[in-house]
Amino acid sequence: MIDSIISALFFVTLIHITITTRLAEYIKALVIQGILIFILTTSNYKEIGLFHTLILGGGILFIKTLLIPYFIAYIIKKIKIKREAEVSIDNFYSMLIAIIIILISFIIAMFINYFDKSVNSMLLAVSIASMNIGLFIITSRKKIITHVMGYLIFENGIYLMSFALAARIPVIIETGVLLDVFIGVLMMGIFVNRIATTTESLDQSELRRLTDSCN
Amino acid sequence: MTFAIIRYLLMILIALITPGIINKTKAKCGGRKGASILQPAYDIIKLLRKSEVISSSTSLIFKLAPSITLASVLTAGMVAPIGGMKPILSFSGDFVFFAYILGIGRFFTIIGALDTASAFEGMGASREAAYSMFLEPAFFFIFGSLAMFTGVSSFSEINSVLSINNIAHTSCVPGFMDIINCWIHPSNNMVLFVCSMIVILITILVEASRMPFDDPETHLELTMIHEVMVLDNSGPDLAMIKYAAALKITVLASLITGLLIHNWISPALGLILYIIFITLTAIVIGVIESVTARIRLTHTPQYLIAASAFGITVFMIMIAGKII
């Protein structure tokens, strides 16, 4: 029951992200997704067990809803990235693609449900959708910071997937959270160095000096 | 063996007069009286007595070339059939040897010419090389077909097989007419013989640098092949070259006789026939020379290739004959 509601809301955030062009909206969406995931985690504490639930909940609240969004906002302010995301394709098409992706993910979920009844197809669909949409955002947005956010969405999808499947093994779910730490460290490493070393800001152009193609 | 040597010596002697006969014929055709038949022999003897003038740019090769050329022709003569009789040397595949031993003579003639560092002689040398190259396949096609027809691969064996083929239809004491009968006898594949003779004739014309491929008379160096190569030779060298040329005609002509004269007739008759045929060939050459004009140099290769094509047709006819 609650899973379905959460996944419905999650879909809303996903579509919102695909059509919005302002970075602030992205951050908001990320925060909302974090909260949704938090609710999802705590809602089925029976299977995970209280101890793990506490760890996970705390971790998610801290990392997903506070630390990373704040850090992204800080970077945006610090190195004066322009406020809107540069989308390489037209807004309408990106929404269209998002909807297609969602449909496809539902189909895949159905397929999987076809040979394994034990999966929660709704959650699975939303997880696949958010994975694909995350990757789609990476591929369709030009800014590096949007790449990061796309990655976060993608990774939320993975987190959801570990709930969608029947076997909810706490260890695995926790290691899933590690991904956040990973990306956090990643951004630290890159951007801190970046800000320290070079003056020029990141949104001028994409990094593509290293290439072997003729153009 | 001794007889073979005697025949060989006879051929060498005949070679002295063959060019004389040719010239005489030409003179007659031209309505002139013409020099004596023995004139070439006289020339050679005269040259042998003379001394030499050697070009300053030459090397030892130039001095060796004529002797080696003559030697090659003489050696070639040893395997050529004379009057349908067994030559001094005969082994299977000796016509290959025949072709290649003439080749070494040609090789030395050419490099001898190039040794003089003269543009004209180089020109002649190049043409000589090219033409003889074009002619090789024709020769091999003909003798290949003959070998195929007879199943053996040496002049004398071919001759003997041919003789065996038609000894059947001759009377006990073979006379002149019998030979004629044999030639026209169907079992004898007239086509092959005629074609072979024609090809050999062309070979003679080219090898001995005669009309229509070359002109021994003119002294426009640019147009000539053989004569221009020997511009700088004189004295004994020139004598040897002239004699080699004459001998070459005779040797090649005696290949024709090898096809025509069979070895079951008496040696004496054979020799007589041989002399007759050589003379006939010389006369034919003379006539050809006096009735044909010289082919344009650039067209000569085509005629030579035509000779090869002729050979191919002969061969094909043979194959067809096998099939039927």
Add this chain to the structure above:
Amino acid sequence: MDNIFIGLLIIIIGGILSIIIDQFLEGKGLSGYVLLLFFIIGAPFILIPSIDVLITGNVYTASYNAGTPMNQIFFELDGLSAIFTTLITVMSALVLIYSQGYLKPYEDKGFFIGIHFFFFSLLVVSMILIVIVRHSMLFLTLWEIMSISSFFLVAFEHKDKIARQASVNYIISMHIGVVILIIAFLLMTNKSGSMFFGDFRKVFSANTFSSSIIFALFFIGFSFKAGFVPFHTWLPKAHPAAPSHISSIMSGVMIKTGIYGILRICAYIEHPLAWTGYFVLIISLITGFFGIINAIAQSDLKRLLAFSSIENIGLIGIGIGVGMLGLSYGKPLMATAGFAGALLHTINHSIFKTLLFLGAGVVYNLLHSRNIEIMGGLIKKIPVTSFAFLIGALSISGLPPFNGFISKFMIYSGFLSEFRDCSNLLLTAKVFSAAAFALFGGLTVACFTNVFGIAFLGAYRGQAKKLTPAKTSLWMVVPMVILSALCAVIGLFPAIIINILQSPLQSFNLRYLPAQISIAASISQVSLIFVSMALILILFRYLLLRNKLVQTAVTWGCGYESPSPLMQYTSSSFAEPITRIAKQIVGITEDIKGAGKLFEDSLQYKSNSKDIIDSGIVENIWYLIQGFLNRFTWIQCGYLRHYILMILITLLVALLLSIGSFVI
């Protein structure tokens, strides 16, 4: 058998020592002598067993367990191998002697002589091992070692670009060849179930179509080394680029390992299918014609020799083809003549082609150019070399009384024997090949009269002062003299060598019929007559001119007063009557500047010939491949998002396929 390995060990040690001496002990110039010394010590260990095999006809075998991956490895020294071991050892010894003199000028120019000699020894050792090994994988390994070492030898004069490109071209051709060989061997081992050559026989004896396909693969794979058209393209590039002693070892010996491979495979086929025989014959005919017609068009001496090598490989191939046809139609005489002719021509060619390349090397050291057009009159400067070259030219033209004639005659007798009950196809093949053979003969004469006449005779075309009176070092002269002596001896007394050929023919389980011996006898007879007659005539001429004064004058220029050496006939003009007809085949490109106008003050004519197969086919294929590859350069475009997109698409496709494969 072990003696051979000892000998090889000694040689390779010599090679290593020569590196050490050259690099670390500062013994400049000594390294060559060291290797030569070791070679001379090592050679008898190889020669004695080989010659023993050739004379007695018994076969040595050895087999060791090399552990993984080779497992059991086999060596065998039978007649066929012995011929090649002898050839390789003798030729490389002579070339090594020659190189002592040839490499002197290079020593103080910062070339790594030591490494050069090391690779030389490696090349020799690998070639000898190739000939005696009977194990597929080891064979391939050695084959590639041979290619690599010769690659470094070709790249010796690495300072000029041509040499580098040629060596790369060479190694790549070898690589393609070896890949084909690997596939052939794999198919073979797959059928026979072992790496041992001896088991090939039972695969071939099945005599199916597939086995003949395998043979074709083997043939093509070896053709890359041997230089059959159209796999020859490396040859005219590598030979001019390499230093002369290397070109001679490559052309004289190394490409023969390809022939060896083909013969070795043939030895395992009792009754080949007829089409393989015709296949070999036709390719060889094309090779011969292409090679010689291009050789005539060249004005670069070593490139010319390279093309003539291609022609001779063609002749050898014709011999092999005749042999195979003889086998497949069950005509022993023909088969014997074919294979014997092929072997004999292999030997002869390696003798006179080595000789010719060594001569070319002397010329190159004298003039520092390979262009025939600027040569001339060299016989006055380097008489010994010139006469050696003349003998080489006569032999390669296949003229009696030299060795080239013997092998050609042998192959002819293959064509012209056993006409009884032949199929028409076979008859046609025989007679046409005979005629083609004759044509090649004529062309060869034209080609080599051209080379010798233009380059060595007449007057020097360059500035005469540059042509310093060269005293060729004895190191270089002796090998050439030995080789030319060999040419003459084999030509005059063929019976010896033909007797020796009996033991290799046992590998094809063929036996001589007395015919060949007798023919050989009569050939030597008639050749001797020719020689003596020539000598008599020369003596006769000498006697005639003994007490007459022979005066010298300037060449008769038909009245022209002041002839200059530049007015001589050039090589390309000599070849013109032939090349004009075969213009398309020899790929002649001409350009004439300032022609057509009257009273032209300066007229310029340039012509050069290029290998049509190389420039026409191979290069175009390469361009096609490159063009195709360049279509895909967007892969590494530098956009992170594209990279992620690629991953995404891959993922989706893979997922849909996998899940779909379940649902359906």
Add this chain to the structure above:
Amino acid sequence: MQLELYLLILPVTAAILSLMARSDKFDIIVLPITALLYISVICNISPTTVSNDGYFGIDSLSYLFLVILALIFAGSSIYSINFIKHLHKKNPDSRHLFINGMFKYTRIYAPLMLLVVASMTGVIISSRLTLMWVFIEASTLFSAPLIYYHKDEETLEAVWKYLFICSVGVALAFVGRIAIAQAAKNLPETNLTIDYLITNASLLGKPWIVIAFVFALIGFGVKMGLAPMHTWLPDAYSSAPAPISALLSGALSACAFFVILRYYQILRAVDMLIFARYLLISFGMLSIFVCAVYSVRVKNFKRLLAYSSIEHIGILSIGIGLGGYAIYAVMLHAVCHSMAKHSLFHIAGNFLKAYSSVDIDRIKSASSHIPINSILLFVLIFILLGFPPSGIFISEFTILKEMVQTSNWAVLIIFVLLLTIIAYSFISAAIKMIYSPMDAQIQNEVKIKTNESVLDYISPMIFMGILILLGLHIPAWFENVLQNAVKALGGSL
């Protein structure tokens, strides 16, 4: 306590020590000593099967990869001596970890390298999929700062792409792990070791295993450098310093490959290989194709080597896809390629040191300037291209053998064609660098250092010797190791 844990503890402690150490000398000696101890530990280990409850364990497969890792570690540690000296010479100031908010490369080099080695060891010896995954992630994290040596735009970009693409890959791999968990939901045990999964393969849900394999192949394929997920690889390898690119190319991709092999084992246990075969072969072909496309045009020697790494990874995956004899070939190839590529990157580093460039057009007549290195380069390139005698020849020969036996003619032909193109471009590059005469313009621009230190070329030389020997004769004990690994993967011998 299990012996293999020492393999983990040893580098970690060494890393901590070198972080705390006060003297520069320590960095120099710590790597060789650790390598020595590491190898000595490996010599005492005998591969066993792992008990279910253990977290770590070594079976025959992981033993082979440990050998590879040990070899590479030893090589890098020897090479690093001069490199660390060079670093200290460059900035000899105090040993603070950070200068103005950014870590000091000199300081972190040795510790991070040790940590990378530790994490790779963890990948190999850990007997649980989750643990493996964590260690892979860790290796990415630790190796990233090592790449960031020249602190300029290109390097930053390389690091960024490396981190980002690898993290995407790692995340996908995690999905694979989840799928395995789902597949194993009928199993009583929740924390799964490989052996446990393989032994109870009958209870696993086949579809999930296949999905897991697809995700794992693509996810770890990113780390391994399998086309089309290879895209980070040329950038990272070309901008990292020589010892690091050597380490990454030699060991890291091998580790990722090892993880894929683990999943392959599970897939094989539930015998669902058929689909995987096509996937592996097509990815492999694609990788070789990518190498062929770029090896013709690339002018940067290190990038060229990177592409050749992609090619060889492709060969590995093709071999796995073919199965049969090819498995043996793959095992051998993994070892040989790691050694060869590791050595070649070191040589490339020496060239960079001598010419201060890795541009093929700017390196000329190396044969006269740095003869030993150029000989090594030439021979190693011939080895890398699969010219005999070398282990790589043997492995490629065996792969071709398998192709012929299973009569994959199309694969065979494309394979050899692409390999020939690659061979052409590599040999021409090598001959250009080594033989082409030096032109004045370059000679004026750069001052060529012609001194060759033994420490720089000793390990490539040794590896070259080993490779050539492997081509002629494989020692019995090593053959044994290989064959056990092959048995573990169910290949035929």
